[in-house]
Amino acid sequence: GVRVPPTIMVNATDDHTATVIWLHSLGEDTSSYLSLPQSLALPWCRFVIPGAPERPLALHGGIEQPAWFDMSRIEGEDQGVLQDDLQLQYSARRILELIESEAEQGISPQRIVIAGFGQGGVVALEAALECEQRVA
Numbered sequence: 651g652v653r654v655p656p657t658i659m660v661n662a663t664d665d666h667t668a669t670v671i672w673l674h675s676l677g678e679d680t681s682s683y684l685s686l687p688q689s690l691a692l693p694w695c696r697f698v699i700p701g702a703p704e705r706p707l708a709l710h711g712g713i714e715q716p717a718w719f720d721m722s723r724i725e726g727e728d729q730g731v732l733q734d735d736l737q738l739q740y741s742a743r744r745i746l747e748l749i750e751s752e753a754e755q756g757i758s759p760q761r762i763v764i765a766g767f768g769q770g771g772v773v774a775l776e777a778a779l780e781c782e783q784r785v786a
Contacts, residue, residue, distance in 0.1 A: 655680065655701035655716075657748070664693035668761040668786075669752045671698045671745060673770025676707075677715050696757075698748055702741070702769070718769045738776055745777035749785060759783040 658680045662668075670692070674682050680701040687697040706712045708722040719737035745764060752762050763786045766774040778785055 652703035652705050654703045654744075657701065658684065658697075658699040660684075660687040660697040660699070662692075662694055662696045666696050666755075666757070667694045668692070668763070669696045669698060669757050670763045670765065671700070671748055671752075671774075673700065673718070673745070673764075673766030673773050674702065674716070675766070675768030675770050676702075676717050676721075678767075679716050696752075698752070700744060700748065705737075718773045721769075738773065741773045742776040742780055745773060746781060749777070749781060749783075753783075759785050762786055 670686075670690075672683055672686060674680065680699045683699050686699070687695070702716040702718045704714045705717050705720060706714050707717050708720055718741040720734040749759060749762055749764070753759055759781070760783075764774040764778050765771070
């Protein structure tokens with residue numbers, strides 16, 4: 651199976667009233683965004699930065715790297731195409747579990763932002779669309 655790296659949590663420095671769940675891009679890991687909380691300076695906000703598992707990526711000839719889902723290349727195109735819908739759904743479910751955990755701690759889903767870059771943005775959108783409650 652794939653190894654899922656630990657999720658980084660950066661707690662609010664003031665009263666925790668909102669959460670940002672940030673998803674990194676293909677080939678990156680959680681360390682790529684450790685400075686994000688300090689850069690945004692939102693003292694009421696907890697930052698949750700999950701990591702994508704290392705998996706063989708068809709787009710790069712089966713080389714393992716952090717990826718939320720597998721992709722392959724369309725002949726003649728510079729962009730990749732989704733290779734495995736189940737991996738995307740699994741990744742989105744991981745994010746939905748994080749949303750549920752934040753809600754259990756008293757954070758309104760409307761005060762939870764799901765965002766990401768590249769593949770992380772795709773997973774953030776999928777999770778937002780699948781979420782039963784409206785998120786920020």
